[in-house]
Amino acid sequence: MKTNSRGVAITRPDQILILMRGIPGSGKSTKAKELVGSGAIHSTDDVIEAMGDYTAIFENMKATNDFGKLFGAHMTNIRNARKSIEAGLSPVIIDNTNIKKADMKPYIKDALILGFDDANIQFVDVGTGGLTAEALAARNTHGVPLASIEKMIASHKGQSPINIKTVMEAKDKTEESNVLYTGVFLEKASQNVLFHNLEHMIPEGWKRFGHHMTICLGPMKDKSLLGTEALLRVTHVGLSDMAMAVKVESDIKTKNPIPHVTVAINPEGGMPSMSNDITKWQDVRLFLLLGTVEEFKKR
Numbered sequence: 001m002k003t004n005s006r007g008v009a010i011t012r013p014d015q016i017l018i019l020m021r022g023i024p025g026s027g028k029s030t031k032a033k034e035l036v037g038s039g040a041i042h043s044t045d046d047v048i049e050a051m052g053d054y055t056a057i058f059e060n061m062k063a064t065n066d067f068g069k070l071f072g073a074h075m076t077n078i079r080n081a082r083k084s085i086e087a088g089l090s091p092v093i094i095d096n097t098n099i100k101k102a103d104m105k106p107y108i109k110d111a112l113i114l115g116f117d118d119a120n121i122q123f124v125d126v127g128t129g130g131l132t133a134e135a136l137a138a139r140n141t142h143g144v145p146l147a148s149i150e151k152m153i154a155s156h157k158g159q160s161p162i163n164i165k166t167v168m169e170a171k172d173k174t175e176e177s178n179v180l181y182t183g184v185f186l187e188k189a190s191q192n193v194l195f196h197n198l199e200h201m202i203p204e205g206w207k208r209f210g211h212h213m214t215i216c217l218g219p220m221k222d223k224s225l226l227g228t229e230a231l232l233r234v235t236h237v238g239l240s241d242m243a244m245a246v247k248v249e250s251d252i253k254t255k256n257p258i259p260h261v262t263v264a265i266n267p268e269g270g271m272p273s274m275s276n277d278i279t280k281w282q283d284v285r286l287f288l289l290l291g292t293v294e295e296f297k298k299r
Contacts, residue, residue: 004118005164011115016091018122019107021098021162023152025140026129032095035124039091040084045142047073047080050269052277054142066255068217072273075180078106085114099155101162101170108167118164125162128153178298179219183212184230184252184291186261194246197287198237198263202244206264209272212291213248216255225252225293232261232289238278242266245275246284252293261289 001009018035022028032041048054051069061067077096084092092111098104108121128136133153137146144152186194191210195202202208213232220226236247238260245260262272 002117004112004116005168006112008112008115010117012085012088013117013120014090015085015088015116016120016122017085017107017111017116018091018093018124019098019104020093020095020124020126021156022126023128023136023149023156024097024142024144025136025138025149026126026131028097028126028129029095031124031126032093035091036093037091038089039093040089041093041095042077042081042084043095044073044077045096047076051271051274060257064257066257068255069273069276071217078110081107082110082114085111097152099152100159101167104167105170108164121164123162127156179295180298181217182215182220182293182295184215184232184250185212185294186210186289186291190289190291193287194234194261194263194289197234197284198246201237201239202264203266205267206244207267207270208264209262211262212296213250213252213259213261214254214256215252215293219295226295228293230291230293232291234284234287234289236281237263237284238275238281240274240278240280242270243272243274243278245278247281248289
């Protein structure tokens with residue numbers, strides 16, 4: 001049987017993957033919609049918009065210098081695209097700016113692993129759409145400023161040539177570590193304490209977590225804390241339409257603006273990361289949770 005450049009048997013000879021490339025405002029998304037037919041479009045911007053106010057989310061990331069949500073959105077988009085490939089949809093279109101080769105690598109890697117023919121992995125580069133940086137800054141839908149547009153244009157020009165070989169040779173940010181995040185992972189007894197204290201407040205039908213307090217995405221720079229026990233002091237409980245969490249105090253520092261443990265999420269679109277968006281908190285009688293500092297790795 002014929003194999004692709006990764007040495008995998010081509011079991012999806014008719015499926016197509018399209019990697020869109022282009023500066024915001026260039027007409028890239030419009031072109032993707034023209035090409036999609038009965039396939040599927042996957043955009044990291046769409047994932048972020050599903051979290052809430054797009055502009056506010058980015059402003060908060062810049063203010064806190066914590067871009068964990070952006071990384072998480074990229075990972076979600078990669079997973080969603082993989083599901084479309086596995087479902088047999090075609091074409092599967094990645095509607096991101098995809099300026100750098102590394103941006104596209106995870107999608108191409110998945111396609112090859114899942115049995116795509118190299119010939120069916122295509123790049124559609126609209127560049128600037130023939131527009132000036134000023135025009136692109138004025139017409140892009142997410143308010144990307146002129147300075148950022150100019151940097152993207154310069155980076156876009158510096159990435160040639162773009163092909164499967166050069167993309168696969170790029171350093172994949174998602175492969176730098178198999179550690180997805182590091183956190184204080186609650187012991188079973190502490191999970192039971194958490195749910196016992198808050199049972200009456202969890203909305204009916206919500207999916208329960210009570211799993212961990214995130215310290216950081218990826219591995220910790222200082223690994224000396226791994227395996228140590230940590231005490232979390234629960235001080236408040238918060239609830240939004242999408243997530244419920246407890247605010248905690250700990251000697252272990254976290255990059256989250258609000259140290260917390262997600263208790264439960266709304267099964268209709270809720271995600272654990274939405275605990276960061278809770279604004280309404282109320283005091284609870286102090287209780288303690290015990291956990292261990294560990295890394296959560298890809299399975």
